[in-house]
Amino acid sequence: MTLPISETDFDAVIIGAGMSGLYQLIRLRELGMRVRVFEAGGGVGGTWYWNRYPGARFDSESYSYGYSFSKELLAEWDWTEHFAPQPETLRYLEHVADRFDLRRDIQFDSRVRSAHWQEEGRFWRVALEDGTTATSRFLVTAIGPLSAPTLPRIDGIDSFNGESCHTARWPHEPVSFDGKRVAVIGTGATGVQTIQEVAKTAKQLTVFQRTPNWCAPLLNRKIDKEEMVRIRSTYPDIFRRCQETFACFLHTADPRGTFDVTPEEREAFFEKLYAEPGFGIWVGNFNDILTNREANAQISDFMARKIRQRVKDPAIAEKLIPRNHGFGTRRVPLETRYYEVYNQPNVELVDLTETPIERVIRSGIRTTARDYDLDMIIYATGFDALTGAFDRIDFRGVDGRRLKDDWSEGAETYVGMAVEGFPNMLMLLGPHTALGNIPRSIEYNVDWVTDLLRFMRDRELTRVEATGEGVEAWMEMVERASEGLLSNEVNSWFTGVNTNIDGRHNRRLSRYSGSAPSYRERCNAVAKEGYKEMLLS
Ligand SMILES: Cc1cc2nc3c(=O)[nH]c(=O)nc-3n(C[C@H](O)[C@H](O)[C@H](O)COP(=O)(O)OP(=O)(O)OC[C@H]3O[C@@H](n4cnc5c(N)ncnc54)[C@H](O)[C@@H]3O)c2cc1C
DSSP: OOOOGGGSSEEEEEEOOSHHHHHHHHHHHHTTOOEEEEOSSSSSOTHHHHOOOTTOBOSSOHHHHSOOSOHHHHHHOOOSBSSOBHHHHHHHHHHHHHHTTOGGGEEOSOOEEEEEEETTTTEEEEEETTSOEEEEEEEEEOOOSSOSBOOOSOTTGGGOOSEEEEGGGOOSSOOOOBTOEEEEEOOSHHHHHHHHHHTTTBSEEEEEESSOOOOEEOOOOBOOHHHHHHHHHTHHHHHHHHHHSTTSSSOOOOSSOGGGSOHHHHHHHHHHHHTSSTTHHHHSSOTTTTTOHHHHHHHHHHHHHHHHHHOSSHHHHHHHSOSSSOTTSSOOOEESSHHHHTTSTTEEEEETTTSOEEEEETTEEEESSOEEEOSEEEEOOOBOTTTHHHHTSEEEOGGGOBHHHHTTTOOOOBTTTBOTTOTTEEESSOTTSOOSSHHHHHHHHHHHHHHHHHHHHHTTOOOEEEOHHHHHHHHHHHHHHHTTOGGGGSOSGGGTOOTTSTTOOSOOOOSOOSOHHHHHHHHHHHHHTTTTTEEEO
């Protein structure tokens, strides 16, 4: 028997108060729903609440990242940098929470431990880590694609006598590096941002690098009041463009192939992109650099030459040049004088492929070559991406089936937003949704979920579930979209590999790599046909 909606504690529970959860709360309130958001952190902002490490900032242009749904919000918020630093983005999301009076429906310091579907009654029972529970007809996960931090598999981490911290669990108080011997482990996007900042003041910085990445210049600039006025006047164009491009960025691939032009024209185009801010060199390059091996070799060779020009010691330059993947086949870190850091006398690069870490010891880090005495260890070792936050919650669906078991060989979803066997659970930025410049995908996902719930409310429907056939068809589309990508041949979070996690050593179909417009077209068709592909009752 379906429990009358008035007998559940809430109509909808949202897990997470990052960009996704905040916007979903606004939309569900508009439907007149009783909503509660449970957030593990002590404030709003998600990524921008947790990642307070030095140098944390956008790689998306600030004005293309902010919410687009409210004209008033666009009119009143000024971005002060083209790529805003974390404190500014956090202030922005706090402003959103205040402006739309969101905090009264958010319960902070409340980590969801489990969510169990109750078929009889058609509702979810959600339990927090402190043992309290709540019931809700619908469950919306807004738990983040990059929100479950992972430490490296190194023995002795707890034995270190000095300070240590993961970048995504950075303290709220200022941290000084003055006079300290600091280690950074990890050279992905976060590691690069951290290293270039810590190198400014640390007495000694030792970078422990397992895999070098191809880093490109960020070329950030301040935005003054006048420029902000100009940017504001172009918001409609900015957001229109983000709707049209492959990955919702302002940049999109050039219509030409790498070999459609002469070598001189090619070099000139690469130089132009290298001198422009943001992800243009990655997603606005020739249209075949991510699919054609020879084309990729051209841009990789160009980037390698740049590293050799910028790093004075040729032996260090060679260590910083990736050998196991081509440019753009892993997430490209954007940098500000990153390579020049290795010209400083206070910075040392340790190549872990030559001298692996044996263990963390009381005084620092022991590699196979020697001991490094340290005052602080910074773990810039990233996240259990895409599914990590799901695996950390005990989701049980129909007949008590566990989501973690169902996804043990890789996630299977319906348009990235629903899962067979888990009725009334809708996912924002779940595995297999379009990512790219993420807020554009967030707004789309939230609006799609809201439309579905409105459709159900208007017809007095109380249960929605993805079908096996729907999931199969969507997974085929995800697979087709990834065909031919060179990134499929590379271990990274794009291919679901994280050697710091058990059972995640093999590549899997972990993300949707097609275009955002095709993704939206598919989801729009589902809605237009009255969600016939889903089981509604
Ligand atoms: C350092 C960094 C830089 C980034 N830069 C960019 C960028 O430039 N451009 C871009 O497009 N994207 C960027 N991203 C991606 C970023 O995650 C998204 O842009 C966006 O912030 C995701 O919002 P979200 O609300 O979906 O998830 P999140 O911001 O991750 O929020 C999820 C929230 O859910 C909470 N949560 C998770 N599990 C539970 C639980 N069990 N119980 C209760 N609460 C829970 C978390 O505490 C968190 O607050 C970056 C990510 C990182 C880590």
